Amino acid sequence: MTQTIEPQVESTSEDEIAHQPLGVYTRPKGGNGWRDWVTTVDHKKIGILYGAAALFFFLIGGIEALLIRLQLATPNGTVLGADMYNQMFTMHGVTMVFLVIMPLAAAFANYLLPLQIGARDVAFPRLNALSFWVFLAGGLFLNTAWIFGDAPDGGWFGYAPNTGIVFSPGNGMDFYAIGLQITGIASLVSAMNLIVTVLNMRAPGMTLFKMPVFTWMILVVQFLLVFAVPVITVALFLLLFDRNFGSNFFNPVLGADPLLWQHLFWIFGHPEVYILILPSFGIISEVIPTFSRKPIFGYPFMVFSGIAIGFMGWGVWAHHMFVSGIGPISVAAFSLSTMFIAVPTGVKILNWMATMWGGKLLFNTPMLFATGVVSMFTVGGLSGVTHAVAPADTQQTDTYYIVAHFHYVIFGGALLGIFAGFYFWWPKVFGHKLGEKLGKLNFWLMLIGFNLTFGPMHILGLQGMSRRIHSYSPGFGFELWNMVETIGSFIIGLGVLLFLINIYASAKKAKGQPPIGPDPWDARSLEWITPNPTPIHNFDEVPNIEELDDFWHRKYGKDENGKIVRIASAEEVCQDGSATDVHLPSPSYWPLVLALGFPFIGYGLIYSLWLCVPGGIMILMSIYAWAFEPPDDPEGNHDDHHEENNDGVTQEVSVD
Amino acid sequence: MTDNEHSVGTGLSNNKLLMWVFLGSECLLFGGLISTYLIYRSRFADGPAPGDIFDIPFTSVSSFVLLMSSLTMVLSLSSLQRGDYRNTRLWLLTTALLGALFIGGQVYEFTTFLREGLGYSTSPFSSAFFTLTGFHGVHVSIGIVMLMSLYVSSMRGNLKRESSETLEIVGLYWHFVDVVWIFIFTVIYLVPSPTS
DSSP states (O other), X not given: OOOOXXXXXXXXXXXXXXXXXXXXXXXXXXXXXXXXXXXXXXXXXXXXXXXHHHHHHHHHHHHHHHHHHHHHSXXXXXXXXXXXXXXXXXXXXXXXXXXXXXXXXXXXXHHHHHHXXXXXXXXXXXXXXXXXXXXXXXXXXXXXXXXXXXXXXXXXXXXXXXXXXXXXXXXXXXXXXXXXXXXXXHHHHHHHHHHHHHHHOOOTTXXXXXXXXXXXXXXXXXXXXXXXXXXXXXXXXXXXXXXXXXXXXXXXXXXXXXXXXXXXXXXXXXXXXXXXXXXXXXHHHHHHHHHHTSOOTTHHHHHHHHHHHHHHGGGOGGGGOTTSOOOHHHHHXXXXXXXXXXXXXXXXXXXXXXXXTTSOOOOOHHHHHHHHHXXXXXHHHHHHHHHHSHHHHHXXXXXXXHHHHHHHHIIIIIIHHHHHHHHHHHXXXXXXOOOHHHHHHHHHHHHHHHHHHHHHHHHHHHHTOBTTOSOOOTTSSOHHHHHHHHHHHHHHHHHHHHHHHHHHHHHHHHTTSOOXXXXXXXXXXXXXXXXXXXXXXXXXXXXOOOSTTHHHHHHEEEOTTSOEEEOSOXXXXXXXXXXXXXXXXXOOXXXXXXXXXXXXXXXXXHTOGXXXXXXXXXXXXXXXXXXXXXXSOTTSSSOOOOOBOTTXXXXXXXXX | OTTOTTOOSOSSXXXXXXXXXXXXXXXXXXXXXXXXXXXXXTOOTTSOOHHHHOOHHHHHHHHHHHHHHHHHHHHHHHHHHTTOHHHHHHHHHHHHHHHHHHHHHHHHHHHHHHHTTOOTTSOHHHHHHHHHHHXXXXXXXXXXXXXXXXXXXXXXXXXXXXXXXHXXXXXXXXXXXHHHHHHHIIIIIISOOOOO
């Protein structure tokens, strides 16, 4: 059962203080409009905010990608200069990794994870809001580097000493170091919050091995974040101190080790790869069984292979450094561990195929994207195994072969999976489906464009075309494939445009219509037991969980011959969202105010330390105001009755 | 709730579990800094070497002070759990003072090193030393601020016996910072350092 904490009951004196929160202004009461969105602590709204912000950054990162491809379409391109090109590919990478894939995964995690485990909200609703606002502040801070004319140009990996003050004298890498530090805080806070949520807030009967695979993969990712983020935090601090306070962590003149950054970065960076891909694995593990009309094949294997990937992901980082001179023993060891990590990944691929095998396959748009992940990720996984062979990797390092590989896993694996999630859960979130016709066109354009863009990079890379170089000379045989890639990238752009049109068109079509009925996909996991779109209180009553895929088992049973038959309609099984007396956490200004302090400190470190003062005051003030503000406002416009679920146990969202 | 056969939580409160997860994350933060120091301890360029400059008896005393603050922290919690608010505050204040004494020792040590020619920019060793011990010092300082906040809260009658878990959670943080110091003290001072 979930934790029952009733801190509000005994601390009456604390409540009295909260009536005048530091005398600044009164507490937000919720309601509608923008004020509701900026003060919300509802995990569903925060999920939508994450998704919207990440899609915004996705468009920025996409435009950067198209500019890169325009520059490389022909030899000796003149669209971008060398300097601008460096900024462009750096910001493309940083944006897509930290401001698109990670927050999109956070969007799904925030919205779905409490619903999948049968909770009213996450464990710490205000911390959840804080994560989002800090992420947004960090992302915007990073992108303002464009406005100040000096975007980061040292690659998303930011290798010091190259990014030190000697070789990167501009402010760009400061924006990088501080911006990633801020988004790192967001990831860390969110990860801790979701771990506590999963471990403590599950519905009665939902043991760990009755959780959906998506929830499992998100849990593994949060553990990876909790342990990986502090490592890049250290690296970024050291870089920042080197650049601004004269320390010598990356100064080889005084004997510093030029490999220190690479080790710290990749000890974070390789788990980060799994942080990017595992949410997508989770999404398609929900989509494929639903559209195959079969339970997931080998559920324990799916879970344990995800956990195994999480553990082994820590032991392979140096395969990013095979040519940096780490010595033959290290190379051999990391070669082997890299080959081993292909095993649990292969288990997952085989299990998805076995799930589809013999199923009644329905190729709706979510399923198309999910099968896209299985096939495209396999291509990326196979080229990954070729990197594990150190002699081959030596040949491939710094060529377009590498670029091909990581786009097959991150675009073909992570992003396509996220699109599967969009199409699958859109009715859950917004109460109407995205258009199937446009959706299928969206899928095929993205798939074809993707393969045209990144497929030929394998060839170009093996032919020796170097990555991170702003142009190439004619006569090396690079012309044809580069032109094909550029055309392919614009086909992807068209696919994304169709997606946006689809959002608009389907919303317009659904306007004035009643929301879609319960359970539109005949799905399996618990989030579908709530109405679509999800009501503010999630569950009318928290269900008792008896089986894996409990929701499906409420709809289907076996007849006397052991044949699976429908035993209840969706209307009978699903809740109608009519409960009114549910106790919910109150909205708060402080997460937003606290988050806004960080960019001040960031600009202060770059331009004038005086700016840190207002930033620091905002943060300190917010922390104290937050601490004295009870999570539930006694004067809030909700009923103050503690909701009793069917076990007679108080379900409560706790203090944060 | 405990008699619910379907019980699936960890049995820890959300707040306490959050602190444990956070401390797990902190291990990697200090792990990264300690590793960096270990790589750089013999790279002192033309500056002072660690073996020449460390004053082990002095640091041992300040380490002892910090360790004792863990004891007073426990005494404070146990007073609160017994409902003895006066002793709660007494031990809270003692803990904060011991922490401040440790920070004072660190400030003294830093200024001594500076006078002896070990600046932040002197060498990779000096940068790593000041960064690692500085990060620890900042953690202790944040702990002191939390202790004093609880002290004020108790003065105003808001730190009740029933909410002793708040104090316990701050205590978890405090003990963690102490344990980290045991590692740092061992790695930096007790393991024989290179001399010039």
